[in-house]
Amino acid sequence: VVSISSVSGFVSLKNMSVQSATKGAINQLTRNLACEWAKDNIRINAVAPWYIKTSMVEQVLSNKDYLEEVYSVTPLGRLGEPREVSSVVAFLCLPASSYITGQIICVDGGMSINGFFPRHD
Numbered sequence: 001v002v003s004i005s006s007v008s009g010f011v012s013l014k015n016m017s018v019q020s021a022t023k024g025a026i027n028q029l030t031r032n033l034a035c036e037w038a039k040d041n042i043r044i045n046a047v048a049p050w051y052i053k054t055s056m057v058e059q060v061l062s063n064k065d066y067l068e069e070v071y072s073v074t075p076l077g078r079l080g081e082p083r084e085v086s087s088v089v090a091f092l093c094l095p096a097s098s099y100i101t102g103q104i105i106c107v108d109g110g111m112s113i114n115g116f117f118p119r120h121d
Contacts, residue, residue: 002092003030003046004085005104007112010048023048027104034102043101045092050108052080075110 008016009023026046034044051057051070061067061079071077085107091097092105106112 001033001042001044002089003044004089005030005046005048007048007050007106007108009104010106010112030104031102038101043092043098045097045100045102046104047085047088047092048104048106048108048112049080049085050074050106050111052082052085052107054082073111073114074108075114078109080107080109 003026005026006019006023007013008020009025009027013020027048030044030046037044051061051074061070070079088105088107092100
């Protein structure tokens, strides 16, 4: 089982309280179910994206100042591509990941581990 979470389940984001709470719940559910269902050889993982180039974020990212802010807190300095998320989901469904369970994998260009390290070009 692979759930879609968000980096908002790990870090505080302005005006995202409900989103953060629900994604945090998905993260904990992932860990708990991984323990509960392991006896049946069922693996439970989640993928936690940051901003991915989709129609869902087009409007908010059309604000150039906001987009620059997103880039500035993302060490890789760009938005993610949908295939970068789907590739991780696919990997988690393959036998190659058969010893991975209870994990939330961030697909976020490093945003969730950035701390205060301003990007320098």
